[in-house]
Amino acid sequence: MAAHDATHHGHGHDHSHAHGEAYAVHVPTRVYYWNFAALMVLLVITLFAAYFDLGEWNLFIAMTIAVIKALLIVLFFMHLAYSTRLVRVFAGAALFWLIIMFVLTLGDYFARQAPSMPGH
């Protein structure tokens, strides 16, 4: 905040902001390459796991890997790891509301009997 105020008040658009580049997030490109490599490894693991009939565990493994992949994309490709706290709150809010919908509605279904569907 102090740094922000300093550049804000100072008249000469001095040092770092001269070319405007300093505003952008600078992530070393090797982060992207490693992130992609990790995503590929996870893709292979999720595919491999799907060849086995593990009952309930298939879904658990697949979803865990999908969540990790999504996190890698959000944090590094979408720069959330380097974003301001406010942006992170916005990103988290969407997830939070999604969880409300799933937990409350599915909880209601699970707590009752399955609704009778035509043809069942």
Added chain:
Amino acid sequence: MASETVTAGQHAVAEHAADHPHGPAYLHHHFDDVEQQRECTSLGMWSFLATEIMMFGGLFFVYSLYRWLYPDAFHIGSHHLNITLGTGNTFVLLFSSLTMAMAVHFATENNPRMTVICLGLTWILGAAFIGIKAVEWTTDYREGLVPGLNWTYYNHEEGLRELANKPIGPQHVMMYFVIYFSMTGLHAIHMIIGLILVGVFMRYAAKGQFNGGNDQPVELMGLYWHFVDIVWVFLFPLLYLIAGFHPGGLGGGAP
């Protein structure tokens, strides 16, 4: 501290109201400075993505509910999909996210040539995804697996054999395919919009519009592209990899 900031802000507004004598050309007049503009537009994009998450979230909820109700039908349905093409598409889309991240990187580096090249690669990969999806959908159509257009699952002996000794009927398998086409269809619409955006941005980048610190539009478009990628990251295991996939066909080996 707070009041000081406010007065400073008002000062800045008054001073910059006319034409931003001190700001770059891409700084809009209703923002104090580039930093404020960047944070505002970033929040705007994330708010839009939140609405997108809610839209896809509804479909994911429908998926969860019906999979819970008719697990056998989902098991059978998923075995009718081509896992090789699905995996290929996942690879293509993850790769396109890398090229998109690189395009954003080169935009911040004031390198329009590499930005255009990376956007071009992203476009080719995105188009490849749509192409592979089209092949899959055409096959589904020929096999009579498209509810509403060509649904002949009832008539297949194979289909009836799959359903034997299971507490489900063909209409439950149909529900799987309704959900499959709704989700992949909405995703494909997003991909096509993404392709149009990438194409337009290639033109802008070639003209050098993202130079001199105006790289944020590329970053925001990248956020959209990565979001669509994430949706597929969930669709792929949920639709294709339900359980015990057997190479070489319609196993349907649910216990």
